[in-house]
Amino acid sequence: MSGHQALGGRILTKPFMVLMVIWLIGSFFGVQRFFMDGMGAVSNLNGGYAWGIWVVYDVVVGTAFACGGYALAIAVYVFNKGRYHPLVRSAVLASLLGYAMGGFGAFFDMGRFWQFYEIFLPKNWNFNAVMLEVGLCVAIYIIVLFLEFAPAVLERLGMRNAQNTLNKVLFFLIALGVLLPTMHQSSLGSLLITMGHKIHPLWQTMHFQPLLALVTALIMGFSIVVFEASTSAVSFGRQPESSLLSGLSKAVIGLLSFFLLVRVVILLLQGKLGLIFAGDLGSLLFLFEMALFIIPLVILLSPARRSRGSQLLIAAVSMLFAGAMYRFNAFLITYDPGPGYSYFPSTPEIMITLSIIALELMIYLVLVKTLPVLHSEA
C-alpha cells in the first residue's frame, strides 16, 4: 500500500461544531449578498477601496498559504529529493482546499457573479490584462490540484485501474503544478504595478513586483509544509523527522536571505531607503514586516535552535505572518486611493471570510479522517 492512512475517529467533535457555527453565520450573510441586497449591504467596499479582505485575504494571502503543495513539489520532484515524498499528499490536499477557498472568495467578491463565465470565453480575452492570467491560471490549477489529489480518493474506493491510469500522467500534472503557481503567484505581484501611485512607495517596486510576490509565495508555502510535517507527526504520536525539517530549513534560509537582500537593494536603487525611517504608518509597518522575516532567519541559522520543535514552530509562524503582512501591507493597509476614501472590513464581510476558512477546515478534517491522506512515516 502507499503507506497513507485515514486517521479515523469521530467527525462531530467540539471544534468541528464550532467551525460549523461560524460557517452557518457566514452563510446567512452569504444569502444576503447573493439573493437579497447585494454586496453593498454586507461589505464596506467603496469607490476608492474596490478590493477589501475578500480579494486581499481570501485570494492574495490565502492562495499563498496554499502554496505548500507547490513548494513541496519543487523540493520533491524538481530537485529530486524523493525523501520528502510522504508529505506530498497532505500538502496537496491543503493546497487544493486553500485554492478552492480563494476561488470561493473571488466569487463572493465578483460584482457580476451571474456572468462569471465571460472570463472563460476566448472572444473576451484581453492578453494585456494581468487579471486574465491570474483568473485562468488559478482556475486551471484548482483542477490540476484536484487531479493530483484524486489518487487518495481512488485508493479509498479501491479503483486500481483508474489509479494506474492517473499515475501514468501524474508527472505531467506535477509539472503543471509547478508551472502554474509560478505564473499566477508572480502575476499577483504584477497586479500591484497596475495600481501605480495607490501603492505605498515602500511596496511599489514596479518591475520587481513579480519576483517579490513569487519569493513570498515560496516562503509561505515552505512554512506551511513545516507545519504539516509536525501536525502529521503529532497525529501519529511521533517526533517530526528531523532530517526532513533540516532539509526544508536550508531552502527556507536561502529564500529568506534572498528576499531580504533583494528588498533592501531595490529600495536602495529606487532611492527610497529614507522612507523606512520616516516614522509614519508605512515605515512602522515596513519595519514590523522586516522583523517577521528576520526572526525565522535567526532561528534557522542556528543549528541548536532549529533542532528544537518550539523554536521551529515560532520560525514557521513568523514566516507565515511575514508573507501575509507583506501582501496585506502592499494591497490593503497602505493602499491609498486618494482623499475622501477609507476602508475597514464590516462584520458580515469578516464573517463571510471566516466562514469560508471554517468550511475549508471542516472539509480538511473530514477528509483526513476518512481518506488515506496522512503518511505514517512522515
Next chain:
Amino acid sequence: MKRRDFLKATLGGTAALVGAGNVEARPNLEPATEAVGMLYDSTLCVGCKACVSKCKEVNDMPPVIENGENAWDSARDLSGDTLNVIKVYRDGAAAVKDAEIDGFAFEKRSCMHCVDPGCVSVCPVTAMRRNPKTGIVTHHAEACIGCRTCMVSCPYNVPQFQYNELFGQIHKCQMCNQAGVERIDKGQMTGCAEVCPTGATLFGSRKLLLEEAKRRTALKPGDSYNYPRGDISKPESYHEKEVPTYKPHVWGEKEAGGTNVMHISSVAFDKLGMPPLGERSAASIAESVQHSVYSFMALPALALAGLTYVVRRNTNDEDEGGDA
C-alpha cells in the same frame, strides 16, 4: 539532451517567467488619431452644477438628493449613479475664488479619457475599450464580470460599481457616446459642455483644446481674454473676462501618458485632489513586464517542457529506487 541541460533550461525558463528576462518596454500609447476631449478651466467654473444635472439627464440616472434640497443634484462624489461631480477646494476663510490660501476653487471629476487608460489595460474581458479613432473610453457591461480591477487601476478612481444593487454594474462617463446615446457620433457635443454657462467645460478635439489650454496659461494675468463656450471648433458664443493667474500646468498633457479631458487652474492640482502621477503610465509598465515574462507563452511552454522532463525523471528514479 542531458539532464543537466534540461534542468538549466527549466530553471532559466522559470527565472525568466518572473521577470529576469530581457524587457522589451512598451512606451506609453499615443493619442488617438482624431482624439476628442474636453478642457475644464477651473477659474471659469462658477459651481452651478448644471453639468451634473445634464449628465444625469443624458445618462438617464436619478439625482442624488441630500437634506431634501433638490434644486440641483447634491452628489458629493462619483458613484454608480453619478458620472460627473463638481468638488470644492476650501482653505481657511474660503473667501477668495481661485486663491490657494483662504480661498476656494472648483474641480470637475469625471472620466479623464486617458490616452493610455489603465482601465482598458487591466480588464480581463475587454469590457473597457478605447476607440482607436476618437480615443473615447467606453464600458461594455455585457462582458463585465465585476472584478473591479478597473477601479483599483484607474489613477482617478473613476469607474464605480453599483454596490447597492444585487445585479449592479460598473458606471463611468463614456463622453456621452455609449450605444444608445452617441452624441459625439451624431456630431453633437458632450452634455456637460453644452450646458456650461461660462465655457468652463469646453468640448473639442484634443489638439485644439491643448493649444487653447497652453494659450490661456501663457496669458498675462489682468489682461482680458475672449473665452469661447460649447464646442471649440464652432463656439456658440464668447465672453470677455479678465485673465486670472493660471498655474503654468496643463493637467493631462503628459500625466501618465496624457488624457483627453484636460484641466487648467489657478490652484495647484494636488490641492484639487489630483493624484501624484509621473509621465509613464502604469499600464505601459505592467504590460512590458507581463509580456516580457510571457513572451507570448513561449517561455511558459519551454518551462513546462523542461519541468515535465525533470519531474518524469525524478519520479522514475523513485520507482527504480523502490520507494517506501
